[in-house]
Amino acid sequence: MDALASLSFRMNPLQRTLIEKAGHDNGFEHALAQEPAVVAMVSARHQTRAVVSVPPRGGFNVLFHSISLALLPELHRAFEGVATTVDSFSVATVADLALLLRRAASLSQALPSQAAQDYQAEVAEALEKLPAGSRGTEVERLVRQRVGQDRFRTAMLDYWGGACAVKKVSIPSVLRASHAKPWADCASDEERLDVFNGFLLCAHLDALFDRFLISFDEAGWMLVSPSISTKDGELLGLTEPLQLRWLAPEHASYLQYHRMRFNGASNAETGTDI
Numbered sequence: 001m002d003a004l005a006s007l008s009f010r011m012n013p014l015q016r017t018l019i020e021k022a023g024h025d026n027g028f029e030h031a032l033a034q035e036p037a038v039v040a041m042v043s044a045r046h047q048t049r050a051v052v053s054v055p056p057r058g059g060f061n062v063l064f065h066s067i068s069l070a071l072l073p074e075l076h077r078a079f080e081g082v083a084t085t086v087d088s089f090s091v092a093t094v095a096d097l098a099l100l101l102r103r104a105a106s107l108s109q110a111l112p113s114q115a116a117q118d119y120q121a122e123v124a125e126a127l128e129k130l131p132a133g134s135r136g137t138e139v140e141r142l143v144r145q146r147v148g149q150d151r152f153r154t155a156m157l158d159y160w161g162g163a164c165a166v167k168k169v170s171i172p173s174v175l176r177a178s179h180a181k182p183w184a185d186c187a188s189d190e191e192r193l194d195v196f197n198g199f200l201l202c203a204h205l206d207a208l209f210d211r212f213l214i215s216f217d218e219a220g221w222m223l224v225s226p227s228i229s230t231k232d233g234e235l236l237g238l239t240e241p242l243q244l245r246w247l248a249p250e251h252a253s254y255l256q257y258h259r260m261r262f263n264g265a266s267n268a269e270t271g272t273d274i
Helices: 003-007 013-025 071-078 094-110 112-128 138-159 189-193 203-210 230-235 249-270
Strands: 038-042 049-053 060-065 088-091 175-179 198-202 214-216 222-224
Touching (some): 013 038, 060 071, 112 138, 112 189, 138 175, 138 189, 203 214, 214 249
Antiparallel strands (some): 049 060, 060 088
16 A cells, blocks of 8 residues: 555545546546555556545645656646655645646656657657658658657647746747757757757747757846847847746756857857857
8 A cells, every 4th residue: 555545534435536537637547446545547648657645634645656757856846835745745626636637747748758758659650651661761860850859849848838938928839849959969869859958939039049049048047149139139029038937957958058059159150269
């Protein structure tokens, strides 16, 4: 029996039904074999397990088991104040439970290990449909790049909650998944698909970020190339201080790479020695 069960009441049928529905509707669609005091839930779309119990004081306790080391720190950041231990959270209502489960499921699908596994499976399926003799050709490379970029975009939408990492704009058609370390520069598919290797940005910010005309410092504040005139900066909305909504430690190495390219491009524009 899970450790939470010993600290929880035997839940009644209504509580169990509410928990299972919250899981089913928010990314944990399968309830495992029942235990009197907990509901354990999993999904076919990711590898995180959620164990929910009802403590004596009411509300819900949720314990997460995940193969991703990044999941719990991300949940702690997003749900500051409701964590009771490193891997467990306490929420007051069914609505709060649904929100926590939905975010955990979205992150679990977006974080690197799951994104890479989904990519490999999707590539294998796509390659099976190619004509004989296409393996190892430019056609296969393009298939891998298309699938990878689609998978990266999906992961970025999940990770950033469907909104721009800077402007909070949530119109999917104007959002782009921007790599900090470009696709062609990455050493592996794991780097290319790493959700921390980039940001979900509005189209104009994506274009600037992709061309190293903007970048972000260690605290997430936007850096603007001196090659962008004051007038253009005003028209693009770059003159006010702009900052990423958050930064995880895993972003650091990719941003450092991007700033190196940004500084090189800026120095080249101004004729300054690097």
